[in-house]
Structures are given as structure tokens and as C-alpha cells.
Amino acid sequence: KQEVTQIPAALSVPEGENLVLNCSFTDSAIYNLQWFRQDPGKGLTSLLLIQSSQREQTSGRLNASLDKSSGRSTLYIAASQPGDSATYLCAADSGAGSYQLTFGKGTKLSVIP
Amino acid sequence: GAGVSQTPSNKVTEKGKYVELRCDPISGHTALYWYRQSLGQGPEFLIYFQGTGAADDSGLPNDRFFAVRPEGSVSTLKIQRTERGDSAVYLCASSPGQPTDTQYFGPGTRLTVL
Numbered sequence: 001k002q003e004v005t006q007i008p009a010a011l012s013v014p015e016g017e018n019l020v021l022n023c024s025f026t027d028s029a030i031y032n033l034q035w036f037r038q039d040p041g042k043g044l045t046s047l048l049l050i051q052s053s054q055r056e057q058t059s060g061r062l063n064a065s066l067d068k069s070s071g072r073s074t075l076y077i078a079a080s081q082p083g084d085s086a087t088y089l090c091a092a093d094s095g096a097g098s099y100q101l102t103f104g105k106g107t108k109l110s111v112i113p
Numbered sequence: 114g115a116g117v118s119q120t121p122s123n124k125v126t127e128k129g130k131y132v133e134l135r136c137d138p139i140s141g142h143t144a145l146y147w148y149r150q151s152l153g154q155g156p157e158f159l160i161y162f163q164g165t166g167a168a169d170d171s172g173l174p175n176d177r178f179f180a181v182r183p184e185g186s187v188s189t190l191k192i193q194r195t196e197r198g199d200s201a202v203y204l205c206a207s208s209p210g211q212p213t214d215t216q217y218f219g220p221g222t223r224l225t226v227l
Contacts, residue, residue: 034215043117051213101216
């Protein structure tokens with residue numbers, strides 16, 4: 001059974017700082033790893049999807065990396081802004097025909113102006 | 114284009130009552146997923162449809178929970194004899210249908226069982 005862990009649970013940084021969010025998963029036989037953003041009381045917004053054959057994906061100030069063999073992914077946010085404040089969730093599937101996503105508990109990010 | 118929509122956005126019910134939650138996926142998406150999110154937790158998988166059929170219902174917690182997708186588009190999650198522990202946000206997602214596809218989530222239905 002896939003298990004996903006995210007560290008840290010919460011992070012507070014001053015505006016402009018670069019930061020890294022960490023995600024680990026137990027079953028490396030994945031199709032994808034996805035990073036989502038969730039604002040309070042809202043649904044999930046997909047940020048980046050990394051397929052198992054890829055090592056990283058970039059979108060604007062976001063860069064996600066994947067090391068499947070070690071069961072780790074990181075989300076790098078450059079030049080953080082107050083609008084980046086949200087909870088960031090990492091999710092992995094279990095491969096082998098299972099399309100369901102297993103989520104971590106998330107990292108709550110606060111960017112202080 | 115239109116994203117995933119869910120109705121109602123909020124539902125308050127009494128213990129023991131029956132509720133239905135509706136999900137309208139993105140047009141053309143063959144895969145549809147239901148997840149449940151409790152406060153402070155990540156979403157937990159409930160059930161996955163490919164077309165009209167439930168391809169994986171291993172996340173349904175017990176037989177009080179049931180979901181249908183009769184025409185391969187709109188889906189309804191049905192909960193019988195609701196319990197206070199069923200209170201959560203119920204999220205629906207859809208994707209084009211391949212395992213490498215991004216899942217797109219709706220805004221969720223917040224269910225409160227009194």
C-alpha cells in the first residue's frame with residue numbers, strides 16, 4: 001500500500017526567499033507524482049505532474065523533481081510571494097493498474113510580506 | 114473551458130439521513146474519481162470510474178457508501194444512514210483516462226452530519 005509523507009508540515013518564510021518542500025513515498029512503482037495547491041476552503045489545483053520516466057518538470061517559478069528509486073520528490077519555489085501562501089499536497093499513484101492517488105498531509109506555506 | 118463542478122457546495126444533514134452528492138466532470142473525460150478529505154488531512158481515495166463502470170471501489174469505507182455513473186458522465190455519491198464520522202469534504206476529480214493523465218479536481222462538497 002502506497003504511503004506518502006510530506007515534510008515539513010508547516011513553513012513560514014519572508015517574501016522573496018527560495019524554498020523547498022519535500023515528499024517521500026514508499027512504493028516506487030508509480031506512473032506519476034503530482035503536486036497540488038489547496039487554498040483554504042477550496043478544491044485542489046494541479047501544479048505539476050511528473051511521469052515516472054521523467055526527472056523534473058518546471059512551470060514558471062515552480063520546479064518539481066522526482067527520484068523514483070529513492071522514493072522522493074521535491075517542489076522548489078523560487079522568489080516566493082505572499083500569493084504563494086497555501087497548502088501544498090504531494091500525491092503518488094501505486095502503478096500496477098491503480099489510478100488512485102495517495103496524498104500526503106500537505107505542507108502549509110506562509111509567505112510573509 | 115468548464116472545470117469539474119460539484120453540487121451542493123455545502124450539505125448539512127442529521128445523523129441517520131440519506132444524502133446524494135453530485136459531480137459533473139470535464140466534458141470528454143472518461144475517468145472520474147471520488148476522494149474524501151477530513152480536516153488537516155490529505156484527500157483519501159474512495160472510488161474510480163472508467164466510463165460507466167466502477168474500476169476500483171476499494172476505498173469505500175463500508176456498504177453505506179455507493180456511487181454511480183450511469184451514462185459515463187455525471188456521477189452521484191450516495192451515503193445511507195449517515196454518521197457524524199462521515200463529516201468531511203467530498204472531492205471529485207476527472208481525467209482523460211490514461212494513468213499518466215493529470216487529475217483535475219472540483220471545489221468539493223462539505224458534508225456536515227449533526
